[in-house]
Amino acid sequence: MFSKAYSAVIHGIDGLIVSVEADVSDGLPLFDMVGLLNSEVKEARERVRIALKNSGFKLPAKRITVNLSPADIRKEGTAFDLPVAIAILTAFGHVLEDNLDSTLIIGELSLNGNINKVNGVLPLVYSAKREGFLRCIIPKGNAGEGAVVDGIKTYGVSTLLEAVELLNDLDTRQPEHMDLKEVFANSADKDDVDxxxxxxxxxxxxxxxxxxxxxxxxxxxxxxxxxxxxxxxxxxxxxxxxxxxxxxxxxxxxxxxxxxxxxxxxxxxxxxxxxxxxxxxxxxxxxxxxxxxxxxxxxxxxxxxxxxxxxxxxxxxxxxxxxxxxxxxxxxxxxxxxxxxxxxxxxxxxxxxxxxxxxxxxxxxxxxxxxxxxxxxxxxxxxxxxxxxxxxxxxxxxxxxxxxxxxxxxxxxxxxxxxxxxxxxYKGQGIWFNCQLTPSSIKKYCKLDKEGEALLEKAFIKMNLSARAYHRILKVARTIADLDSSDGINIKHISEAICYRSLDEKYWGE
Ligand SMILES: Nc1ncnc2c1ncn2[C@@H]1O[C@H](COP(=O)(O)OP(=O)(O)OP(=O)(O)O)[C@@H](O)[C@H]1O
Ligand SMILES: [Mg+2]
Ligand SMILES: [Zn+2]
CATH class of the missing domain: 3.40.50.300 (P-loop containing nucleotide triphosphate hydrolases)
Known part of the structure; x- marks a missing residue:
């Protein structure tokens, strides 16, 4: 008996999909986990074994092998407990196989079968959506972060049994929903300083x-x-x-x-x-x-x-x-x-x-x-x-x-x-602020008039500026012009930007 569930692991700020395969065969009773694992995932073996027992599943004494792949990525954290348990239960016939292919599963198990919160659910759900999964099963405690991702159904679950019931009959539950407008509206915290x-x-x-x-x-x-x-x-x-x-x-x-x-x-x-x-x-x-x-x-x-x-x-x-x-x-x-x-x-x-x-x-x-x-x-x-x-x-x-x-x-x-x-x-260019301008976009967006040009040249020589300082002055001048609602950068804007560089000389100059 063989089954395959899906989970994901954080890499940088992205999620990578991990498949969790379980094989059940005759032979000496044994529970083995393979794949590149760190000690936390090895501990998962014990947690899963006890959580299964305490959730009322009496599994026959068989040889169970769980494989997390791809093998070449490091799988850290405790979020694999739940998908491992689900894969095993599927191999034993307790969970319908039908929905496993389209479901990403994340969650840490307690020994009593409860599901604990884990870190990184938001980027993991994001990656699930990107990879075409239809739904995610995540810890109830992370339900909010899961629900903000548009275009994929997320279900928060509190226990292993709840996850099993859900996978066996998806119609029993509505996915989590989050009104983002409300989240943003309620965020206007009052500041206590001014x-x-x-x-x-x-x-x-x-x-x-x-x-x-x-x-x-x-x-x-x-x-x-x-x-x-x-x-x-x-x-x-x-x-x-x-x-x-x-x-x-x-x-x-x-x-x-x-x-x-x-x-x-x-x-x-x-x-x-x-x-x-x-x-x-x-x-x-x-x-x-x-x-x-x-x-x-x-x-x-x-x-x-x-x-x-x-x-x-x-x-x-x-x-x-x-x-x-x-x-x-x-x-x-x-x-x-x-x-x-x-x-x-x-x-x-x-x-x-x-x-x-x-x-x-x-x-x-x-x-x-x-x-x-x-x-x-x-x-x-x-x-x-x-x-x-x-x-x-x-x-x-x-x-x-x-x-x-x-x-x-x-x-x-x-x-x-x-x-x-x-x-x-900067619409559609992935730029939000002037500070993000690159040298080529500075050329395009930070054009100076003749007078400004002359002043900057003089300052560059007199203040012995670096190329970096030159670009940074132009970016600041762009912002000063924006505060002035001015399309062009004029001499007033550039001279103010240059002024903000003059302390280098006063304190750090020779
Ligand atoms: N312009 C100001 N208006 C009102 N209160 C001020 C002003 N400047 C300083 N203070 C008062 O002086 C206190 C000390 O200022 P602050 O801690 O910001 O100084 P600092 O420049 O950070 O000093 P340090 O170099 O010692 O860290 C403030 O908490 C405030 O009470
Ligand atoms: Mg201070
Ligand atoms: Zn001193």
Whole structure:
């Protein structure tokens, strides 16, 4: 007696289909599992055996062999328990064979036959749809994420018995349904902070507005108490809404990381602010069972590194490649895979170890000490910040002014306009923000007038800019023009973009 069920395994942020074959034959009673397995899947053998018994199935003493294939991909996690149990039960004739071909099955079994939640259901269901499966059986606890995938029926089940009953009579149940409009409508969380609480600081607020509009990387440098952290913490309150496609892309990553926390989808842009003690693996991803790191959890949102020089230098240097490629490659001896990492980097730092350089009334650090402190941020990393802005010590007058400050919702309105302009311009090209423009698309979309051209040329020579800096200036200028609802990039836009590069020279120059 032979049967075949289907399941899937996560690879990067995609699912790969795995077939689960069970063979039952006469001979010494034995339960064997083959295929490239790690210890977790071997433990599955015990869980399945006991769960079958505790679900009331008395199986005759036979030789059972289960094979997971293809053999050359690593099958990790506990999600194979349920398909293995179903394949065995089918081989023994307890489950109708008819529906197995068109059903993808995912779920971890408890010893009592209950089905537990697993990570990565959303991308797995996605891959099932892509591969032409008609339905998925998934843990009840993951039913929400399964239901958001259009064009495939998903059924959430709580016990092994329930899964068996369902496969034997599909008409007994309606597939899960999710009203996506409602999910998005309910996502408008109220923020407990607002930009209106920040007195003055107009230049920095403007720089942040530009950065968020085009998702450009921004570095704030200044003395303690100048409001850097305060400003950064308010960035989520002005981030533009997520489109459905963006939400899906982020949700897949959170599904794999097991961070959906009972939500069907992530409906707000991520804002991740890891502590400076974070390890390289936690930041960029990886590990024995590969997991997305903070840079992928911040995909299409913000990665905030407060006190940047306090991070391990090697750890932040690893950011250089993903900052350029907007994805990260994790290599393993059995192959490499990619996680998306299209985040906007927001960082803050003091200019020296006491924090007050270049204010010589307060800072006694020697110049070599200052240089050493600043050199914790390498030039190539610095080059990747499109916008560098100084947060000077706040003056009493600025703090005390009675003027009403602009609220987050006012700023957000302007950002939404710039965002819509970008969405319309790049429709169908897989680009959402100006920061994603490649050198060839920069040529196409960031045309300067004569005056602007001349200014940029002068700045390029005088500031000794890199090719990367040149492209990044053009992208920021594009965003400034978009905030101005201007088709063309004029001298005003380009000169503001160049200004945001001038701090390199002031602090890091020779
Ligand atoms: N512009 C401002 N308006 C209102 N309050 C402010 C402003 N700037 C700073 N503050 C107050 O000062 C506190 C400290 O600011 P914040 O922690 O953001 O400084 P910082 O620049 O991050 O300093 P550090 O370099 O020490 O981390 C804030 O919590 C807030 O109470
Ligand atoms: Mg701070
Ligand atoms: Zn100092």
């Amino acid at each position: 930009f209106s609480e920040v007195a003055g600081r107009l230049a920095i607020k403007r720089a942040i507005e530009i950065a968020v509009s085009g998702m450009h990387n921004i570095l704030m440098i200044g003395p303690p108490g100048s409001g850097k952290t305060m400003l950064a913490k308010r960035i989520p309150t002005i981030m533009p809404d997520l489109s459905f496609d963006e939400s899906m892309e982020i949700s897949k990553i959170y599904s794999i990381a097991g961070l959906l926390n009972n939500r069907a989808l992530i409906t707000r842009r991520p804002f991740r602010s890891p502590h400076h003690t974070i390890t390289t693996t936690a930041l960029v991803g990886g590990g024995a069972i590969p997991k997305p790191g903070e840079i992928s959890l911040a995909h299409l949102g913000v990665l905030f590194l407060d006190e940047l020089p306090e991070f391990n230098r090697n750890t932040i240097e690893v950011l250089r490649q993903p900052l350029e490629e907007k994805s990260v490659t994790i290599s393993r001896h059995h192959g490499s895979f990619h996680y998306p990492a299209g985040f906007m980097l927001v960082a803050s730092m003091n200019p020296c170890s006491c924090g007050y350089y270049p204010d010589r009334n307060k800072c006694n650090c020697s110049l070599p000490m200052v240089k050493r402190y600043l050199s914790r941020i390498s030039k190539p990393l610095l080059d990747r910040f499109d916008i560098c802005i100084e947060a000077m010590q706040i003056e009493y007058k600025e703090l005390q002014q009675k003027k009403e400050e602009e609220s987050s919702s006012d700023i957000r309105k302007r950002i939404s306009v710039a965002r819509q302009i970008q969405m319309d311009r």
